[in-house]
Amino acid sequence: MPEGAFNRAVRPALICIAAAASAVGCGGEGQRTLSIATGNTNGLYYPLGGGLASIWSRHVDGVNMKAETTAGSVTNLIQVAKGESEVGFTQADALAAALAGRGRFPEPMPLASLGKLYPxxxxxxxxxxxxxxxxxxxxxxxxxxxxxxxxxxxxxxxxxxxxxxxxxxxxxxxxxxxxxxxxxxxxxxxxxxxxxxxxxxxxxxxxxxxxxxxxxxxxxxxxxxxxxxxxxxxxxxxxxxxxxxxxxxxxxxxWNLIVVHRAMEAGLAYDLTRTMLERREDLENISGVASFITPPSARDVGDFPLHAGARRYFDEVLEPAER
Incomplete structure (x- = not known):
């Protein structure tokens, strides 16, 4: 891609913050408010992200998750790498560029995946x-x-x-x-x-x-x-x-993947991954693409780094031949 075209294509846009659902309100005492960077409201990242935010807020102790509307993958990767969002959706090609420090990414980004999502x-x-x-x-x-x-x-x-x-x-x-x-x-x-x-x-x-x-x-x-x-x-x-x-x-x-900062605590990454997979039927009620999110498929991230907390979950639920 021509360098000028690439830079125009991925220049970070203004980020609008939106609540995922009424269940994702202000955090109570002892709760951490975290965010998941999704996409624009006409795509699938946003409703799936809102659904995940609601699931995690209800089923992960001490977590109050909110969904953010964003311009998409590149913005999400930058926000997660900077610690501005804890979780983000991304396409595989954008993640490959971020990890390699190519194009819009001036240096390799400290990212890891919780799993593969859907094509x-x-x-x-x-x-x-x-x-x-x-x-x-x-x-x-x-x-x-x-x-x-x-x-x-x-x-x-x-x-x-x-x-x-x-x-x-x-x-x-x-x-x-x-x-x-x-x-x-x-x-x-x-x-x-x-x-x-x-x-x-x-x-x-x-x-x-x-x-x-x-x-x-x-x-x-x-x-x-x-x-x-x-x-x-x-x-x-x-x-x-x-x-x-x-x-x-x-x-x-x-494929799309879900990513976090490489330094996220292993226990939190484990809880997020486990809850996402155990509650995936709730996501299927939002979109049929969530049917792709199964433990064997999610674990298959190829050469992308899998967060240690996510790996621990997959090691517990998958047979050695499925890992």
Whole structure:
């Protein structure tokens, strides 16, 4: 990605603080008030984060957790590394950059994971009247890569760079999901990237009101993206999830993780991980993507560092062959 484009894509945005739910009010005596950095209100990070905040506040002794709306992964990683938030959601590609000290991150960030969550599907969305049928058709068009400070923007640029498309090849827009949806509907935008769980509300909304097209990637394009960014893989969006998507659509995907500062107390990291996994059915009531959050899947963080407290939990509940 061009350095200037990357810096614009991930410049921290202003952070708005929001309560997750009425259950996450002011902490009582002896309670610590902690925060989880999520995303904007049109994505999945925010409702899942609100649900987790409520679960942790009710079931972890001495913890009063609140959810924060943020610009997304990059902002979340910076806040957790600085101690401004105790917990944060992130995409795998942004976490890899943070740990390596690449791009927006001037040095390696002191982060560790509590576990893997669910896969993010890269939705390249357009309206049929634009005539856009492939990622190469984005040249010369008005395309949103996502808001500054978001993992969405990191993902969009990773995919575009792998496809040989630079910022000079199209008109760059940096819109949040609501702005992107409105732009597609009123014709001021030709296409946009939305990276999120299957059934993203923002994508559903576009499909309901317009003749939406989910732009497919070829097998060769997926292979090229994986060579450039090994954190990605291919995923076929099944028919029926979005209106107008009647055939499987191949697109890139990558996983989301939940992260904390490396120095978090092991006991707290253990309690947060245990409670999240034991109460995951509560999260499934918020979004079906929470069905991916099982102990074997959550433990499988690959080369990312797993916090010692989380490792202790997984060692207790998993057979050696599952670890």
């Amino acid at each position: 993010n599907v890269v939705h390249l969305v357009t309206i049929r009247s634009t005539g856009i049928e492939s990622v190469q058709d984005l040249r010369g068009r008005r395309v949103s890569v996502g808001p500054p400070g978001s993992g969405n923007a990191v993902t969009a640029w990773n995919v575009l760079e792998a496809m040989g498309i630079g910022e000079s090849d199209f008109t760059v827009r940096q819109l949040n999901y609501a702005q992107m949806s409105n732009g597609l509907k009123d014709g001021t935008l030709d296409a946009g990237f939305i990276a999120g769980g299957l059934g993203m509300p923002a994508v559903v909304e576009i499909g309901v009101s317009r003749d939406m097209v989910l732009v497919p990637f070829s097998e060769d394009e997926i292979a090229t993206i994986i060579r450039s960014e090994p954190a990605y893989s291919g995923f076929r969006v099944p028919p029926g999830v979005y209106r107008g998507v009647d055939q499987p659509v191949l697109t890139p995907t990558l």
